[in-house]
Amino acid sequence: MSFTVPIGPYHPALEEPFKLEVTCQGEIVQDATLHVKFNFRGVEWLAQRRNYSQVVGLVERVCGICSDLHTLTFCRAVEQLAGLAVPPRAEYIRVIIAELERLTSHALWAGIAAEVIGFQTLFMTCFGLRERLMDILEIISGNRVHYAMNCIGGVNREIPDPEAVLDSVLWTRQQVEDNLIPIFTTDRTIRARCVGVGVLTKEEAIKWGVVGPTARASGLSADIRRTDPYAAYDQLAFNVPVETSGDVFSRAVVRLREMVESCRMIEQAFKQMPPGPIRGPEFVEVPPGETVARSEAPRGEAFYFVASDGSDVPTRVKIRTPSLVNMPIVRLMVLGASLADVPLINASIDPCYSCTSR
Amino acid sequence: MTNDEEMLAQLGSTIPWEKRSDGCWLESPDTDVEKMAHVMTEAEARLVTMTACEVSNGEFRIIYHWDLEGRMLHIVAVTRKRSISSIAKVHPASDWMEREIHDYFAVQFDGRELPPLYLSPEDSPGIFLNHSRDNHKERKGKER
Numbered sequence: 001m002s003f004t005v006p007i008g009p010y011h012p013a014l015e016e017p018f019k020l021e022v023t024c025q026g027e028i029v030q031d032a033t034l035h036v037k038f039n040f041r042g043v044e045w046l047a048q049r050r051n052y053s054q055v056v057g058l059v060e061r062v063c064g065i066c067s068d069l070h071t072l073t074f075c076r077a078v079e080q081l082a083g084l085a086v087p088p089r090a091e092y093i094r095v096i097i098a099e100l101e102r103l104t105s106h107a108l109w110a111g112i113a114a115e116v117i118g119f120q121t122l123f124m125t126c127f128g129l130r131e132r133l134m135d136i137l138e139i140i141s142g143n144r145v146h147y148a149m150n151c152i153g154g155v156n157r158e159i160p161d162p163e164a165v166l167d168s169v170l171w172t173r174q175q176v177e178d179n180l181i182p183i184f185t186t187d188r189t190i191r192a193r194c195v196g197v198g199v200l201t202k203e204e205a206i207k208w209g210v211v212g213p214t215a216r217a218s219g220l221s222a223d224i225r226r227t228d229p230y231a232a233y234d235q236l237a238f239n240v241p242v243e244t245s246g247d248v249f250s251r252a253v254v255r256l257r258e259m260v261e262s263c264r265m266i267e268q269a270f271k272q273m274p275p276g277p278i279r280g281p282e283f284v285e286v287p288p289g290e291t292v293a294r295s296e297a298p299r300g301e302a303f304y305f306v307a308s309d310g311s312d313v314p315t316r317v318k319i320r321t322p323s324l325v326n327m328p329i330v331r332l333m334v335l336g337a338s339l340a341d342v343p344l345i346n347a348s349i350d351p352c353y354s355c356t357s358r
Numbered sequence: 359m360t361n362d363e364e365m366l367a368q369l370g371s372t373i374p375w376e377k378r379s380d381g382c383w384l385e386s387p388d389t390d391v392e393k394m395a396h397v398m399t400e401a402e403a404r405l406v407t408m409t410a411c412e413v414s415n416g417e418f419r420i421i422y423h424w425d426l427e428g429r430m431l432h433i434v435a436v437t438r439k440r441s442i443s444s445i446a447k448v449h450p451a452s453d454w455m456e457r458e459i460h461d462y463f464a465v466q467f468d469g470r471e472l473p474p475l476y477l478s479p480e481d482s483p484g485i486f487l488n489h490s491r492d493n494h495k496e497r498k499g500k501e502r
Contacts, residue, residue, distance in 0.1 A: 042485070208451050
């Protein structure tokens with residue numbers, strides 16, 4: 001006899017409101033339906049009623065974890081439309097903030113994964129590491145979540161005390177290499193919960209247009225920083241970690257290896273960052289036209305479409321977050337899985353319901 | 359690898375690609391979107407997303423943004439009576455994208471059901487069709 005288990009929208013184990021209706025035969029999942037409407041705020045509608053500078057502040061609120069990536073992608077789209085050149089120093093600062101944000105996001109994910117697995121000590125280790133990263137962001141921007149670093153034409157502020165930031169980044173890299181990666185890859189409990197669980201094949205990943213670490217854990221190497229570089233990424237040497245098993249374990253390994261690469265990029269960016277201004281001249285107007293911009297957010301490709309009629313209010317702002325394309329595949333990944341593995345499989349794509357509903 | 363001109367022939371378009379800094383654009387209102395989905399799927403292109411933009415006659419431009427080996431291709435079709443064929447059966451990645459556009463603009467995607475993605479079942483689709491933006495611009499003009 002089959003039965004349906006409604007998980008959410010409000011559930012003690014879930015940080016964000018969503019609902020997963022899981023139909024089971026015994027303990028084996030036969031079907032699942034995902035509902036994501038609970039965070040809908042009409043951000044695109046609001047963006048089409050504010051001027052360009054106001055929209056920068058608005059899109060920062062699409063997400064509390066990858067807020068910088070949203071402002072970066074929107075600003076890049078407007079800069080393309082307006083023909084604005086961003087000073088080289090600002091491009092490096094954009095990379096540093098984006099990679100710090102990726103580190104905090106991946107540390108958050110690793111902590112939540114550890115908690116879902118039941119490994120509380122590892123959860124505390126990951127959140128301790130994240131706390132230090134958030135402290136760095138607070139020192140730089142004054143905020144732990146919404147950094148307000150990007151503006152149209154550059155960035156709003158310099159990075160104070162680069163040595164202190166670099167020290168923390170080196171410490172983070174050491175923590176990831178010496179603690180997180182060895183624990184995640186060798187601990188028997190983690191391997192038992194993650195290896196071979198929630199598999200997404202490469203063929204399915206292509207068919208469903210999956211992006212980010214979830215795609216790279218299924219053998220796809222796409223990374224916008226490499227395939228369509230922006231900011232100063234084309235000036236930096238970095239690897240794109242790829243795994244082929246497509247399971248929860250591979251997704252963990254990809255994210256942890258990405259943390260090491262993010263640290264490498266920040267170190268290089270500080271060394272290579274040229275002196276000079278951090279923003280261009282004030283932009284006067286955005287001519288009529290339309291354009292797109294995309295960036296590699298911690299969860300994968302973020303995409304913005306911006307259209308202008310020449311006024312100070314965009315006529316269309318379309319936001320496609322990585323979670324929107326990654327979340328439909330949760331249904332595929334949980335089919336045939338044990339009910340007890342559903343929370344971990346769902347968490348393994350690092351879903352953001354705030355981004356998805358926006 | 360399919361080059362852009364071969365792809366154009368496969369799409370049956372006589373309109374050339376417009377090359378811009380953000381990719382190649384094909385503004386072809388009569389695009390057979392199902393055929394496009396087959397061609398792009400065959401080429402292993404990834405559907406990045408679909409954008410709907412209202413045009414003056416109440417119809418919508420539907421822009422299909424594709425990533426082909428890291429390059430962006432944007433193919434623009436136009437709805438008729440606010441309807442266009444669904445490509446969800448050919449390219450499943452479009453499933454949520456079509457549902458989202460239906461929620462926002464009440465565009466009908468023929469050949470499939472469109473359960474609401476963001477709206478409650480009792481809500482009517484088309485929440486973005488409120489034109490108060492024009493009022494907003496008038497108000498801003500007065501403020502200056």
